Amino acid sequence: MPELPEVETIRRQLEPRLRGRVVRDAWSHPSGKFTPARETVGSEFVGLGRRGKFLLAELDDGRELVIHLGMTGQLAIKADEGRPDDPHLRAWWRLDRGLALSFVDIRRFGRLRVVEAGDYRAIPTLAAAGPEPFDPDLDAATFHRLLSRSRRRIKTQLLSQRPVAGVGNIYADEALWIAEINPAATRIGPDRAKRLLQAVRDVLGQGIENGGTTLRDYRDAEGRSGGNQHELAAYGRGGLPCLRCGTALRTRVIDARTTTFCPECQRR
DNA sequence: CCCAACTCCTGGGCGC
């Protein structure tokens, strides 16, 4: 499931190859999640940004193609050999210079949208997204204030993208484990907010360094797996010993998301 | 405005 590190890895790989390319033709799966691909015909890609888990492909006409990879989305630029015969192909762009961009997404949780640049009113999660985790203006006090706006459980808040953008289920469990905060906690003091912000930065930064986490489907824009799955301390380790204290990690469902934590280190 | 519940999807894993 692509989270910020996976999306950023793809962005870095794709950006230099996409910049300057003109869309000659486009195809999409009939679902409305993907048909906006066709609205880009004739435009040129002039940049590739990222906000949280959203990719923002800037067009030369003042619009943006907003891409969310969902659970299983994969983007790649390759030589144009005609539209690939892949049953999971959801969108395909024929570019100039003999290249083509493909969007493959097995589970179809991804989506595309073309908007006027910066106008995200039609994409509520993006419009309401909190600061980027590595924004230097985001300090512990600001993060604490953002967390205090809601009484929902801390894990749920992280997944909401509102206190900070880009965290998904894997990195949320990892950050809470590092910060030694119970995922069901509803009130986070200033000191714990400070620890959590640092932990979020640590796990996301490490995820980027390792080229993302591949559990099953994630591949970067070169088709390669990431390496961060070998560094996970909490996610997917239910029943295994905590790497800090040896207690068996516990798995439970919090707000419909599988959550793994240490019942000893992460007491309420 | 906030929030909870439901929805979308399909391959893989499991029990039998």
Next chain:
DNA sequence: TGCGCCCAGGAGTTGG
């Protein structure tokens, strides 16, 4: 071997 069932999960939608 194969069938049926169930699960994972980000974000959009709906309704209170």
